[in-house]
Amino acid sequence: MQPTHVGLILFNGLIWTGDEQLPHAEALAVNNGRIIAVGSSAEIKRDYSSDNYIDLQNKRLLPGLHDSHMHLIGTGMMLRTVDLVGCKSISELSGRFLSFEQNREQAEDKKESFLIGRGFLQDEFIEARMLDRNDLDAISAERPVVAVRACGHVLVCNSKLLRMVGIYKGFGQVAGGEIGYDSDGEPNGILSELAMDLVYALMPPPSEAEIKDAIKKAAAECQRTGITTAHTNDFGSKDWDLYHRAFAAVASEGDLKLRLNHQILFDKPEDVVSFVSWRKEHASAYGLDPEYFCYGPVKVMCDGSLGGRTAALSEPYADAPDTCGVAILKREMIVSILNEAYSHGFQLCGHAIGDAAIIDLIEAIGEVVPPEKRPAARSRVIHAQITTPGILKRMRELHIHCDIQPPFVATDYAIVASRVGREKAVTSYAWATMRHMGITTSGGSDAPVEPLNPFYGIYCTVTRQTAAGEPPGGWLPDECLALEEALRLYTYDGAYAAGNEDIVGRIKPGQYADFIQLDRDIFDIPHNEIKEIRVLTTWVGGEIVYKNAHEI
């Protein structure tokens, strides 16, 4: 029989396919952006011919990786602000602001008078205290300065900014948020949850050009780190035209070869209705290719973060007995938003970290989705950090899928017991328990909250340690996943979360030709080296979208 002519043949590789019927292979044939055959080098070369052969040189090939929850534009925007990730002291934080300012272009300096930094964690400061307005006043007294905590749920502003916002002694509180005051009743600059909107309302919104630039930068970073599908939450109740224009502009320049599944955040049911009618009338005009731009679930925001003590707990914080955190939406409101979304055919998901928020969210989902529809609905809890055996059992009953972020273990492990008490700590971040119970899970970064690099995420999944290897042996090591499970978490399971497992996530005939070639064999190195893995080449739809210039 004559060999069939195809667009591309890759051979001589160490392929982990993620396909249980044929887990390991050496070669594959690709045509029109899809994988059409997988097998040994001899089989593929016998049955297919091509003008385009790639010798994989015995390197490891994996399916393209999935990030099941991140913020693409936020990740790109992060590159435009002062990076405060990993600051070990308040003085290091000040130093980073000052050197960012020195390096900034004059023109941009004039345009943007706000000084914005993101990514600090006060638990890492040697001063062992929270940042406050006095620290930021030392950076600038004349210009508004804001430092956003890594979780994005708490920020600190300087005195100039407090005056601009109009927060003064005796100002009080705002619903759904918290404004911090010192012992004299003066505002200390610390704002959380909806109180942060007072600051954001004053910031010049990013221009279309800035959004476009952020999309481009973050998409390139995904391709570089091996992510070929990203579930991203970039927009919510407004500015739909602006975001679609920006995505369409990047796509038209050929820079959006990344499969994006958009999680859309709403805080009122009416906004879901408006979006649906906007989408019907306007969305197609942007000409976005549905293979690379599709609408995923409607998302609700149920609480804040554990580090910021805004995750909604069912009991007071062990280290702050006057607060149970912030439940952003009442359960009735969660139900009415999700109900509207479900009636328009949307998948459902919500951000929930504290046990009280998780209960509100899953019970709301239980009210909205009829029992016989639950298995196929794949309703999702994003984060799902503070859990009890009872909550996990209920998740299983309700067929809830969890989008977990293994890097949170590394960031949070040292504070979990002090925030929620030891008893609840040991049943939380229960990634292996969930899977053993039959709760489906998929892996992600929540970038820019945690680093985007999925190999860091896979490392955290198998070790439950920080990059520095803390704690020895891993935190609650029974909750580590085996390497193959971790790879599944970032491939097939990410596809499953979106209901796309028949078209992406595996190296299997019929699937999109999305795969990555690594600089070393992930199966043949110590676990602590996984985070150092570099991607040599990334293919999306059979096209090379990234090639590591240094290594080849």
Ligand SMILES: [Zn+2]
């Ligand atoms: Zn998020």
